[in-house]
Amino acid sequence: MNTQNNCNMHEALMSYLYEESTPDEKLRVETHLTDCGACKQEIHAFERVRGMLQQWQLDDMPVLRVSTEQTGNRSILAVLKELISVTPIWAKALSAVAMAMLVLAVLGTDVSVGRGGVTFHADLLRRNRVAEQSVVGRPENPTSNERASVEQIRAEMKSLVNQLVADRESEQKEQIKAELASLQLQLQNVHSADLAKVISRIQEQQTRLKTIERDIDRREGLDLTDILFSEVSKPAERSTAGGD
Amino acid sequence: MELSDTQIIERTLGGEPDAFNMLVRRWERQIYGLTLRMLGRDEEAKDATQETFLSAYRNLPKFRGEAKFSSWIYRIALNICNTKLRSRSKFAVSLDEQRELTGFELAADLEDLGSEIQREQITRHVRRALQGLPFEMRQVIIMKEYEGLKFSEIAEVLGIPLSTVKTRMYTGLSELRKRLEHLREAM
Numbered sequence: 001m002n003t004q005n006n007c008n009m010h011e012a013l014m015s016y017l018y019e020e021s022t023p024d025e026k027l028r029v030e031t032h033l034t035d036c037g038a039c040k041q042e043i044h045a046f047e048r049v050r051g052m053l054q055q056w057q058l059d060d061m062p063v064l065r066v067s068t069e070q071t072g073n074r075s076i077l078a079v080l081k082e083l084i085s086v087t088p089i090w091a092k093a094l095s096a097v098a099m100a101m102l103v104l105a106v107l108g109t110d111v112s113v114g115r116g117g118v119t120f121h122a123d124l125l126r127r128n129r130v131a132e133q134s135v136v137g138r139p140e141n142p143t144s145n146e147r148a149s150v151e152q153i154r155a156e157m158k159s160l161v162n163q164l165v166a167d168r169e170s171e172q173k174e175q176i177k178a179e180l181a182s183l184q185l186q187l188q189n190v191h192s193a194d195l196a197k198v199i200s201r202i203q204e205q206q207t208r209l210k211t212i213e214r215d216i217d218r219r220e221g222l223d224l225t226d227i228l229f230s231e232v233s234k235p236a237e238r239s240t241a242g243g244d
Numbered sequence: 245m246e247l248s249d250t251q252i253i254e255r256t257l258g259g260e261p262d263a264f265n266m267l268v269r270r271w272e273r274q275i276y277g278l279t280l281r282m283l284g285r286d287e288e289a290k291d292a293t294q295e296t297f298l299s300a301y302r303n304l305p306k307f308r309g310e311a312k313f314s315s316w317i318y319r320i321a322l323n324i325c326n327t328k329l330r331s332r333s334k335f336a337v338s339l340d341e342q343r344e345l346t347g348f349e350l351a352a353d354l355e356d357l358g359s360e361i362q363r364e365q366i367t368r369h370v371r372r373a374l375q376g377l378p379f380e381m382r383q384v385i386i387m388k389e390y391e392g393l394k395f396s397e398i399a400e401v402l403g404i405p406l407s408t409v410k411t412r413m414y415t416g417l418s419e420l421r422k423r424l425e426h427l428r429e430a431m
Contacts, residue, residue: 011410018388020395049420052427053374053389056367058277 007032007039017046249313256304264304268297271314274391275321281386282325284375292328296321315401318391322383322401329379366427373423381416384409 009032015021016029033040247255247266255263275296280289299320300307307316374382387393387401395413399406 010414011407014410014413015395018395045421045425046417049417049424050389052366052370052424053385053420055363056281056370056390058273058280 007036009036009039013039013043013046017043017050250309253304253307253309253313256301261301264301267300267313271317272297274314275317277390278318278321278386279325281371281374281390282322282383283328284371288328292321292324295324299324311400312397315397318387318393318401319403325383326379369424369427373420376423377416377419381412381419384412385416385420388413 009029012021012025012029012032015025021029033043249267249270252263252266256267272293276289276293279292279296280286283289283292296317300317303320307313374385377385383402384398387398388395393401395406395409399409402409
């Protein structure tokens, strides 16, 4: 039996292995395999390799979707939508402000901030503004006027601020005074209450002292018999009084 | 009645771009399987699959219908895989590959292991053995073994003679036999 594979049967063996041989070819290979040990061994080895290859199977299929929209000629609107969807919020806000300014500029809008507050004046294509300017006319020396106006506003603002500060100071002074007066009153009340207590205690002590002095005086004026009699007579008086 | 690939292409080219999604759904599994086995890396295979269909959609007007759509899209996928493999750094090794290269050895006694673990280990060996094959052999084996293409269809996809396909197949299987011989007992 031939054990060296130098039969030049490679292509036929492949067709046989994968069952793509024609009937004639299949017969030829099978006849050869009965005689050639190397080819037979090789075919068996290839079958084992195929068995191992088949162990690698895909368990899951990932979700794959190809969007055809991405490849065609996309509209500007679609591109803008995608751009907006991926733009961070701060960039969106900034873009919105820029867009608003652009629109206002195109509309010929004047935005002014003055003593009357914030004022908007929209004038498409600036026609009315030109008319107004032609009627009113521009001042010959706008810079000096503006400066004077600014100075005037500054002075007014200054006096206003000073007035406000002065008012505030006086208010604070009044408040402090009122608080002081209140505190003094509370203190006086506390003092007078304490004083009254002390006076009443002193008076009480004086009363007790006088009582003690009277007792002492009376006892100094009596002798022992008087005391005894007075003690004896007291029950008799009590019984007499009780008999009444 | 299900539309043929050619009919779907006609519809797509006739102004129904969404019809192309039918082709995507029909072929995405095969293309993903091909790219995964060619590249050996999941994320790269997903990207290659997406790129394959996008490229097919862009070039759909160039599809003449002489070959089958499947042959055409397989060829696109293989070209994309080839480009990706060429652009890969020699030193860039995926985590899976690192794990396989450093810590992977077959267990001494595979009979003690569960069949699932055994299958997984064989799969890793097969994967590594396939990745070690030259591109020309690998693509033939993958198309034959996993995509089930006939030799004549592989020849059509690659634009090479049938005999060359069979020779590459034979050489590739011989190489795999050498690399996987030690798994024989496990099988």
